Amino acid sequence: MYDRFIIERLIDLWLHEDIGSCDLTAQVMIEESETGAFHMNAREPMIVAGLDVAAAIFRRYEPMLTVEMAARDGQRVQKGAILLSVQGPARGILTAERTALNIVQRLSGIATETARYVDAIAGTRARLIDTRKTTPGLRMLEKHAVTCGGGLNHRLGLDNGVMIKDNHIAVCGGISAAVDRARKKLPVLTKIEVECDRLEQVREAVAAGADVIMLDNMSVPDMREAVALVDGRAKLEASGGIRLDTIRPIAETGVDYISTSKITQSAPAVDIGLDEA
Incomplete structure (x- = not known):
């Protein structure tokens, strides 16, 4: 669209x-x-x-x-x-x-x-989503193309949701403080996603009430453990280094979403x- x-x-x-x-x-x-x-x-x-x-x-x-x-x-x-x-x-x-x-x-x-x-993740629960790594000026159309291929759109732009990354966490003094600060100021229907690269961060993010947790460059075993740890209390997005030859084992861990820039930057x-x- x-x-x-x-x-x-x-x-x-x-x-x-x-x-x-x-x-x-x-x-x-x-x-x-x-x-x-x-x-x-x-x-x-x-x-x-x-x-x-x-x-x-x-x-x-x-x-x-x-x-x-x-x-x-x-x-x-x-x-x-x-x-x-x-x-x-x-x-x-x-x-x-x-x-x-x-x-x-x-x-x-x-x-x-x-x-x-x-097609590579067919039969799993995981859904493929895109990123903001698009051609300047063509994002709207490139994200439309992703949906034509059966994928889903992540944020269309920075105004579409809160993505708390490592530098935001550093400024705020921790994941719990960052989520709390965001939650106090956000419109009620806006989701909060937290980027985590370690399991201890996943524990803190789910305890803080994050809506979505990004598993950034985690190993497949750690992703599987994160799925068990979260136990449906938040949506899980796998991201980082996703390729066509690696995506199937990641999807089989039980994550909800897998994001990759390969479908826009490298197509x-x-x-x-x-x-x-």
Whole structure:
């Protein structure tokens, strides 16, 4: 889910960045009256994300274009699938092509990578969540892509919840004092999460009434012990060094959530092309 008003502002920035004063190639080679019809095609299997944004890019640059969706965000498609079709003034299609492709390739890459992690923990109680390690300016869309791949969103921004980390704890004089200070000033429905890297910190956090406890870079045996220690009194999030080849044993410890930046920071763009219909 994303704010369409903000998307319109972003699209203007993206198009200006790519086009500059004008698309010189299109202006000198293609007559204003010429038209074209093209398909956006998946060149590998993927989970789709960002198609609505791509359509909006085409329409923003050339309102006379007709864009028809052939897939939807969150859909798993195979190589060769048509994602959308666009037809109308050829200059407009070719000028907006790269911006539209860039955003769908990036977001579908995140959705596809997220789905790999989600599949890896299928059958456990753990849910995959993202982080704030996103591309500046694209967080809203990258987090949308995570949900397309079956993941959940952590905080959208710093104003979405309290995350008490080691430096906050140091300033406040301990976990109990930090949680107490936060609880006194927070809106009643806002959750408090405490980052812990040792089991003794987990004991203090659960005693202080933390809503969520992050197990930061803990070993699998320590995570398993933390699950038994907390015994459902708080939600547990495993984080730190999570990779596709390590996530399954972590999920099997019984934690509620597993967060990783790999699904946003390290997701490769998928291969999508715009080909003549």
